[in-house]
Amino acid sequence: MYNIPEKLRKPLLILAILFLVLLALNLPTLWSKISNRIDTFRTQVTYLIDPPDQAVFIPAQAGTQIANQVTSTPKATQLPGNASITPAKTATVLPATTPLPTSAILSGVVYVDQHNRWNYCGPANLTMALNFWGWEGNRDDVAKIVKPGENDPKLDFIQRGKADKNVMPYEMVDFVNNETDLNAFQRYGGSADLLKKFLSNGIPVVIEKGYYERDYTGKTTWMGHYLFVTGYDDSQGVFIVQDAYLKPGQNVQVKYADFDEGWRSFNYLFMLVYPNDKQSIVKDLAGELIDLDTSARVSLARAQNDVVGATGMDAFFAWFNIGTSHVQLAEYNDAATAFDKAFQIYALLDESDVQRPYRMMWYQTAPYKAYYYTQRYQDVIVLANTTLNETLDKPTLEESLYWRAMAEIAIGDRYAGVSDLQKAVYYNPNMTIAINQLLELNASTVP
Numbered sequence: 019m020y021n022i023p024e025k026l027r028k029p030l031l032i033l034a035i036l037f038l039v040l041l042a043l044n045l046p047t048l049w050s051k052i053s054n055r056i057d058t059f060r061t062q063v064t065y066l067i068d069p070p071d072q073a074v075f076i077p078a079q080a081g082t083q084i085a086n087q088v089t090s091t092p093k094a095t096q097l098p099g100n101a102s103i104t105p106a107k108t109a110t111v112l113p114a115t116t117p118l119p120t121s122a123i124l125s126g127v128v129y130v131d132q133h134n135r136w137n138y139c140g141p142a143n144l145t146m147a148l149n150f151w152g153w154e155g156n157r158d159d160v161a162k163i164v165k166p167g168e169n170d171p172k173l174d175f176i177q178r179g180k181a182d183k184n185v186m187p188y189e190m191v192d193f194v195n196n197e198t199d200l201n202a203f204q205r206y207g208g209s210a211d212l213l214k215k216f217l218s219n220g221i222p223v224v225i226e227k228g229y230y231e232r233d234y235t236g237k238t239t240w241m242g243h244y245l246f247v248t249g250y251d252d253s254q255g256v257f258i259v260q261d262a263y264l265k266p267g268q269n270v271q272v273k274y275a276d277f278d279e280g281w282r283s284f285n286y287l288f289m290l291v292y293p294n295d296k297q298s299i300v301k302d303l304a305g306e307l308i309d310l311d312t313s314a315r316v317s318l319a320r321a322q323n324d325v326v327g328a329t330g331m332d333a334f335f336a337w338f339n340i341g342t343s344h345v346q347l348a349e350y351n352d353a354a355t356a357f358d359k360a361f362q363i364y365a366l367l368d369e370s371d372v373q374r375p376y377r378m379m380w381y382q383t384a385p386y387k388a389y390y391y392t393q394r395y396q397d398v399i400v401l402a403n404t405t406l407n408e409t410l411d412k413p414t415l416e417e418s419l420y421w422r423a424m425a426e427i428a429i430g431d432r433y434a435g436v437s438d439l440q441k442a443v444y445y446n447p448n449m450t451i452a453i454n455q456l457l458e459l460n461a462s463t464v465p
Contacts, residue, residue: 071237071373073408074365075401080358083351083392118211122218123249123258126150130157132262135176140164140185142262143224143244144193147291150222151200163197164189168414169447169464181414181445183380184242187226187289194291201292205307206343207317208281208288210274213257214250215303221292223247226381228283228335230372240375242284245272282324283375284382285317285339311347318343331375334363338378345384353388361385379405379418386421390428398425416442420452427459436461 130145132138141160148155158175164185167178187204194202208225216223225245233239248269249258255274261267281287292300307313321339328336337360344353367374379385379401389397402422406413413419423438436459442452443463456463 070376070409071239073376073404075361075404076365077358077361077389077394077397078400079389079394079397080355083354083389083394118214119218120253121249121251122214123251124150124217124220124222127222127246127248127260129260129268130262131265131267132157133265135161136180137165137183137185139244139262140190143246143260144190144291146246146260146262147222147224147289148194148198148200151291151293153198153200155198160190160193163448164193166447167445169444181412183377183410183415186381186383186417187287190224191289199294201294201297202290204287204289205304205310205313206285206287206346207307207313207320208286210257210278212304212307213247213288216290216300217247217250219299219303221290221296221300221303224289224291225281226284226287226289227277227280228375229280233373238372239377240283240373241377242381243280282339283335285342286320314343314346318347330363330367331372334360334367334375337363338382341388342382342384345387348391350388350391353384354392354394357385357388376409379409380415383417383421386418390421390424393428395425395428398422413441414445416446416449416452419445420449420455423452423455432459435459437465440465 128146128149130142130149132142135141135157138157138161141157141164144160144164145155145157148160161179162175165179165182167173167175168181170178191202191204194200208223213223213225223246225247227243227245228240229243230238230240243261243263246260246262247257248260250256251258251271254271256271257274257277259270259272259277261270264270290300290304301308307316318340321336321343325333325336325340337356341353341356341360344350344356364374385401386398389395389401399422402418402425405418406415406422419438419442423435423442426432426438427435436456439452439456439459439461440463442449443456444465446452453463
């Protein structure tokens with residue numbers, strides 16, 4: 019056997035190790051794990067240096083809004099559809115005078131988790147809702163449309179979607195209506211009784227809610243989350259939900275009070291997915307909330323009631339909901355005033371064990387619309403800057419990039435606006451409104 023000289027052994031060993039490291043880095047699975055740890059470490063360092071809960075937006079143009087009801091405001095999703103499908107479930111509507119059953123637990127629910135993916139509660143929950151009615155796709159089929167991720171061919175599918183922090187409800191609704199034979203819509207102003215009506219008639223519901231958990235800093239942090247609601251039991255005072263995040267997450271029981279508290283931070287938003295032959299049943303059960311303006315009025319009244327006597331975080335969420343409902347009604351002056359109040363309260367929240375809900379603008383963008391449509395363009399830009407640069411490790415929220423771009427264009431900074439629109443399309447190649455805006459400006463969709 020050939021003997022390697024002593025003086026060459028160490029250099030050759032180093033070269034061999036380097037070769038193995040380079041080889042390993044070119045294995046997608048291993049590189050994915052390594053890059054995940056690198057990204058996690060980088061995020062922790064970034065947040066340690068600049069804690070995101072200390073980022074505060076102060077409206078500079080409060081009280082200066084101008085009435086400007088814009089007819090081009092994107093329309094909310096209407097009740098669909100005339101798609102022809104074969105029903106997977108049947109139900110008989112309970113007459114309005116019939117008391118609700120004391121419990122209802124739906125069968126045929128297939129649990130889908132969000133594990134081993136980033137920010138996947140949207141695709142996971144929507145997949146559960148679709149699978150319930152016989153759709154045969156999976157969570158990745160949903161994600162490829164609703165969170166396609168960075169337009170970078172060097173990244174695999176999973177890595178591309180990592181930068182997308184959230185899937186908006188409208189994206190999920192559009193997926194159902196455009197990509198499947200099922201129907202969907204969303205509304206604000208839901209209630210426990212409304213959920214029970216749907217469930218007792220065999221129709222599950224997706225809701226969006228907030229929840230709290232301790233992060234790596236030891237502080238309690240607020241996050242947004244979707245839940246698939248599949249039952250309730252009055253004797254125990256619980257809703258039965260499928261929680262894609264928890265381990266285990268099947269048939270989790272949530273006390274009514276806890277459920278309502280989390281739901282409140284998203285203005286009691288609910289989403290229905292259903293087959294075409296259930297359309298009349300869904301409309302009957304939804305009642306007055308099937309009308310967009312009425313649902314906004316109901317949610318507005320509820321938020322105005324919630325704000326009475328509220329303090330701290332509760333007051334922030336209540337004022338934010340008031341603003342969101344006014345935006346839904348295209349009452350932008352009132353919305354801007356409500357958001358001014360919400361952000362003023364946010365800035366005064368105590369430094370405590372519970373962090374400020376710094377992720378709020380990751381999930382809800384109504385303040386951008388309120389300020390933009392009252393010509394408070396500088397506030398749009400500053401709010402977007404705060405969100406993108408101070409609450410994120412990387413500025414990847416396409417919605418914030420889009421609204422900053424619109425404000426930049428409005429004040430005459432076309433170059434910055436086009437650049438931000440191109441970034442929005444880079445992070446979400448399916449963002450139609452940004453693509454269309456670039457086409458109107460005769461600009462390329464890529465930098």
